[in-house]
Structure formats: C-alpha cells, structure tokens
Amino acid sequence: MDAVRYEERLWPPAWMWIVAGFVALGLGVAYGFPLGLWWGALAFAVVGVGLAWLLVGSAVRIRVGREGLSAGRALLPPTAIGPATPLDPEAAEALRGPGADARAHLVLRGWIRTAVRVDVADPADPTPYWYVSSRRPEQLAAALAEVRSP
Numbered sequence: 001m002d003a004v005r006y007e008e009r010l011w012p013p014a015w016m017w018i019v020a021g022f023v024a025l026g027l028g029v030a031y032g033f034p035l036g037l038w039w040g041a042l043a044f045a046v047v048g049v050g051l052a053w054l055l056v057g058s059a060v061r062i063r064v065g066r067e068g069l070s071a072g073r074a075l076l077p078p079t080a081i082g083p084a085t086p087l088d089p090e091a092a093e094a095l096r097g098p099g100a101d102a103r104a105h106l107v108l109r110g111w112i113r114t115a116v117r118v119d120v121a122d123p124a125d126p127t128p129y130w131y132v133s134s135r136r137p138e139q140l141a142a143a144l145a146e147v148r149s150p
Helices: 014-035 037-057 089-096 137-147
Strands: 006-010 060-065 068-071 074-076 081-087 105-107 115-120 129-133
Touching: 006 137, 014 037, 060 137, 068 129, 068 137, 081 089, 081 137, 089 115, 089 129, 115 137
Parallel strands: 105 129
Antiparallel strands: 006 060, 060 068, 068 074, 081 115, 115 129
16 A cells, blocks of 8 residues: 555635525526426536536545556656645746746646745756646645655
C-alpha cells in the first residue's frame, strides 16, 4: 500500500450545486407545466442527475505518496519532482495569466484561488512546471518536499 502523505479532493463549491439544483428545477417546471407532472419530474430527474454527474466528474483528486504526485490522471514520479512553491491568490492568478508558460501542466480549478507550483526536475521532460490548484497549498508543498528525491 502506498504511504499517502497528502490527499485532497477539489470538490466544486456549494453555490455550484445550488445553481445546478435550480437549473434542474427550472427545467422540470418548464416541461412539467405544459406537459404534465410526470414529464416535469422526469426532466428534473434527468437534468439533476446529469448536472450532478458533471460536478462530481470535475472534482479532481490530488495525492502525494511514494509514487509521487498524482493529480487527476497524471503522475509526476518522485525523481521528477523539483521545488514546490505554495502560491497565494495573487501569485496563483499571475501564474494562471501573464506569467504562465504554455508548456506547463495545469490542474486548474477556477473556484480555488490558491495553488502550488511544482517545478519538474526531469531534463528530458519539456514541461517546466505543474500548476496544481489546492485549498491547502502549504501542506501540499510540505508533502512534496518529503517525497522528493534528492
């Protein structure tokens, strides 16, 4: 079993779930009023389940263990992990915008304002760094420092 040093799931915020509920309810009413209660309930259920599936699917998992940094489907092995820098909201915004490198690997969730920049230490890898959104960037950077190969 992999010794997990850090794990985080980047769930969408509550307001997105509320908006999804209102969208499903609105479409349920829009279909149910002219077509009947059954069609309205069906529209509400189908749209609600579809939006919930999209929101759950957008929640990426960040994990640091012996295997390295896992962010979504991507894996950065410990031998390729360079220095990790926690980013406050201003620094994260600058690295998402004008300070960004087009070759960087982004694990970006717009509803999370803080992040970690992880430099890639593998000279054969054209990716200069990973930008990883995190609600706890200091803890993520500390965990990366623990598993990083010298």
